[in-house]
Amino acid sequence: MSRLLDVNNLKVNFKTYGGEVKAVRDVSFHVDKGEVVAIVGESGSGKSVTVQTIMGLIPMPPGIIKGGSIKFQGKEILGVSKRELRKVKGSKIGMIFQDPMTSLNPTMIVGKQIAEGVIAHQKLSKKEAKIKAIEMLKLVGIPNAEERYNQYPHEFSGGMRQRAMIAIALACNPELLIADEPTTALDVTIQAQVLELMKDIQKKTDTAIILITHDLGVVAETAQRVIVMYGGMMVESGTVYELFENPRHPYTWGLLNSIPDVEGPEKKKLIPIEGSPPDLFSPPKGCPFAPRCKFAMDICVEEMPGNFEIGEGHLAKCWLNDSRAPKVEQVFAREEEKAIAAGSEK
Amino acid sequence: MYIVKRFITMLVTIWVIASLTFLIMKLIPGDPFASDADVLPEEVVENMRAKYNLDEPIPVQYVLYLKNLAMLDLGPSIQSETRTVNDLLAAGFPASATLGIQAIIVALIFGLLLGIIAALNHNKFLDYASMVFAIVGISVPSFILAPLLINFFAVKWGILPVASWGSFQHSVLPTLALAVTPLAVVARFMRSSMLEVMNQNYIKTADAKGLSSFKIVVSHGIRNAILPVVSFIGPLFVALITGTFVIEKIFAIPGIGKYFVDSIFNRDYPVIMGTTVFFSTILVVTLFLIDISYRFIDPRIKLTSKGD
Ligand SMILES: Nc1ncnc2c1ncn2[C@@H]1O[C@H](COP(=O)(O)OP(=O)(O)O)[C@@H](O)[C@H]1O
Ligand code: SF4
Ligand SMILES: [Mg+2]
Numbered sequence: 001m002s003r004l005l006d007v008n009n010l011k012v013n014f015k016t017y018g019g020e021v022k023a024v025r026d027v028s029f030h031v032d033k034g035e036v037v038a039i040v041g042e043s044g045s046g047k048s049v050t051v052q053t054i055m056g057l058i059p060m061p062p063g064i065i066k067g068g069s070i071k072f073q074g075k076e077i078l079g080v081s082k083r084e085l086r087k088v089k090g091s092k093i094g095m096i097f098q099d100p101m102t103s104l105n106p107t108m109i110v111g112k113q114i115a116e117g118v119i120a121h122q123k124l125s126k127k128e129a130k131i132k133a134i135e136m137l138k139l140v141g142i143p144n145a146e147e148r149y150n151q152y153p154h155e156f157s158g159g160m161r162q163r164a165m166i167a168i169a170l171a172c173n174p175e176l177l178i179a180d181e182p183t184t185a186l187d188v189t190i191q192a193q194v195l196e197l198m199k200d201i202q203k204k205t206d207t208a209i210i211l212i213t214h215d216l217g218v219v220a221e222t223a224q225r226v227i228v229m230y231g232g233m234m235v236e237s238g239t240v241y242e243l244f245e246n247p248r249h250p251y252t253w254g255l256l257n258s259i260p261d262v263e264g265p266e267k268k269k270l271i272p273i274e275g276s277p278p279d280l281f282s283p284p285k286g287c288p289f290a291p292r293c294k295f296a297m298d299i300c301v302e303e304m305p306g307n308f309e310i311g312e313g314h315l316a317k318c319w320l321n322d323s324r325a326p327k328v329e330q331v332f333a334r335e336e337e338k339a340i341a342a343g344s345e346k
Numbered sequence: 347m348y349i350v351k352r353f354i355t356m357l358v359t360i361w362v363i364a365s366l367t368f369l370i371m372k373l374i375p376g377d378p379f380a381s382d383a384d385v386l387p388e389e390v391v392e393n394m395r396a397k398y399n400l401d402e403p404i405p406v407q408y409v410l411y412l413k414n415l416a417m418l419d420l421g422p423s424i425q426s427e428t429r430t431v432n433d434l435l436a437a438g439f440p441a442s443a444t445l446g447i448q449a450i451i452v453a454l455i456f457g458l459l460l461g462i463i464a465a466l467n468h469n470k471f472l473d474y475a476s477m478v479f480a481i482v483g484i485s486v487p488s489f490i491l492a493p494l495l496i497n498f499f500a501v502k503w504g505i506l507p508v509a510s511w512g513s514f515q516h517s518v519l520p521t522l523a524l525a526v527t528p529l530a531v532v533a534r535f536m537r538s539s540m541l542e543v544m545n546q547n548y549i550k551t552a553d554a555k556g557l558s559s560f561k562i563v564v565s566h567g568i569r570n571a572i573l574p575v576v577s578f579i580g581p582l583f584v585a586l587i588t589g590t591f592v593i594e595k596i597f598a599i600p601g602i603g604k605y606f607v608d609s610i611f612n613r614d615y616p617v618i619m620g621t622t623v624f625f626s627t628i629l630v631v632t633l634f635l636i637d638i639s640y641r642f643i644d645p646r647i648k649l650t651s652k653g654d
Pocket of ligand 1: 014015016021023041042043044045046047048049050059062280
C-alpha cells in the first residue's frame, strides 16, 4: 500500500484573550491509499482543528502552527504558499463539513457550487463543468439532477444538501476525502443513507477517507483504522479490530463502554465518561486523562506517557503499558472485583 | 401577487402623506396673506384668497387638493405670479437629480469599497484607517464640511469653482459634501456585513474547494455581504434628500431643495406642499423599487405574498 498522507508531530495553538489554547498537541498519523481512517474523541479534543490544518483552513490569526509536518503524496503541504496548497485542496483532497445547512452558499445555485470547483482545477469549459456537476449530482443520488442543478440550497432538504456537499468534495475525483462529522447534524434515518452513500462511493472510486465521528458503530462498519483523540492528543491508534478487541488506553475503554447498546434491553445505553476534559490553556504536564482515570498512578501526573507500541501499528499513550506498571489485566480484574463487590453490597 | 399588493400599499402611503401635509398646513395659524393683510386693501386679500381656494370650507379645499394632485397638478405658486409649482419643480429637478444621483453613486461605490477593504484587513492598519475616516465622515455635518471643501479646493488651491451650477466641475464639491456622510455609513455597514459573511461556513467550503482568494471574496463574500446593504439604500436616500436642502443653499445651486427652503421663508403654501409631496413620492417609489429588486437579488425571498 502506498502512503497518501503523513502527519507528523502536528501542533496547533489559538491565541485568545484568555491565553493560548493548545488545541492540537503533537499529533502523528498516516493514511494510505484507499484506506478509511476514523478519528474519534469527545468534542473539543482537536479533531476538526487537525483536519482543517491539513486543508489550510485554520484562520491565522488566531491560529498558529506551532510545529510539525504534513506530507501529501510525499510532498510537504504545511506552511506552503496558498497557491501551492490550492494544487492539492479541492482537487486531490476534498472535504465535507458537519453542518450542511450552513455549508452551502445561500445565494448561489447548487450546480454552480459544484461546477466552480471543477473549473478551478481542470481545464474544462463552463458547459463541460455543468455536465460534470450534473453527473456528480446523479452519482450522489439526487433525483432530477438537471433540475436540481439550477436550484438554491434552501430548496434542498438537509440530507440532500449533505449529498450536494459530497458532490462538491468529490467533483475533482480526489485521492482523499475528509469528512468531519458528516452525519451528526442529520436525522437518524438520513444519517444511515448518507453513510451508505459514502461507503458506496468509497468502494466504487477507492478514495481514501478520514472520517470524524462520534459513532463507534459507524467506525466498526466503515473504517480500517481508528485514531482516538483526547485533549488535543492522540491517545490510542490502531486497526479497528485491535482497538475493539484489545484496547490499551483507559479513555478508549470508556469510549467502548459508552457504545449505544442496541441489543440490550434499554436500547441506547450511553455511559458517559465522568469528569471534564483538560484545560487546554495550561494542560497538565503528565497524562491529560489522569484526573478522570480510575487507574492513574503517581507517574501519570508527573510525566507524560510515551506512545507504547502494543502490536503492529497499535500505539497507546498510557503508562499502564510500561513493563514496570501493574499488568493491565490485573488492574482490570481488580476493578471488576471491586465493581462486583460494590454491586453485591447494595 | 406580491408586487400588486406592494404597489397599492405605495399609493396608500402617498395619499396618507399628502393628506397629512394638507392637515399640517391647515393647522399652522395664519395663511400666506396674513402678513399682507395690514398693507393691502381688504378686497385684494379676499380676491387672492379666492384665487387659491382659501375661502372655501376646509373639506372642499381638501377634495380640490386631492383632485388636482391626482392630475399631477400641484397648483400655482404664490410668490412667483407666473409660475406653477410644477414649473418650479421642473426647473429645479435637473440640478437636484444630478447632484443626488452623483452623490448616491459616489457614496455606494466608495462606501462599499472602503467597507470591503476594511473587513479584509480586519484589525490591521487599513481597517483602522477606514474606520477613523468613517467616524469623522459620520460626525462632521455637511454644512461644516462644505465650507471646508470650498476653502481648500476652491479658494486656496483654486482647482474647482467656488459655487453656482453649470459644468461638471461645479458639481464636484457639492457632490462630495453631500456624499461623505452616507459614504461613511455605507462603509461601516458593509464592513460589519462582510466580516460576518467571511466567518460563515460556506466561505470555508469555498476555501476547501481550492478557489482563489479573489474568487472567494467576490463570488461568495461580497455577493452575500451586499444584500443587507441594499435594504439600507432607502434610509440613505432620505439622508441624501434632506442633505440637498442644505447643500443647494450653501453652493447656490438652483435645485428643488433651494426652492423648498425659500418657500418656507415665504410661506408659499402650495410650493411647500407640492415639494413635500414630490419628495415623499420619490422616496416611497424608491423604497418600492428597492423592495422589489431585493426579491430578485436574494433567491430566498420569493415574489409571492406567501412570505408576508
Ligand atoms: N478559531 C478558534 N479560536 C480559538 N479556539 C479555537 C478555534 N477553533 C478551535 N478552537 C479550540 O480548539 C479546540 C479543539 O477544537 P476542535 O478541533 O473543533 O474540536 P473537535 O474535536 O470537537 O472537532 C477547542 O478547545 C476549541 O475551543
Ligand atoms: S497514563 Fe495513567 S492516567 Fe493516563 S490513562 Fe494511563 S493510567 Fe490513566
Ligand atoms: Mg469538530
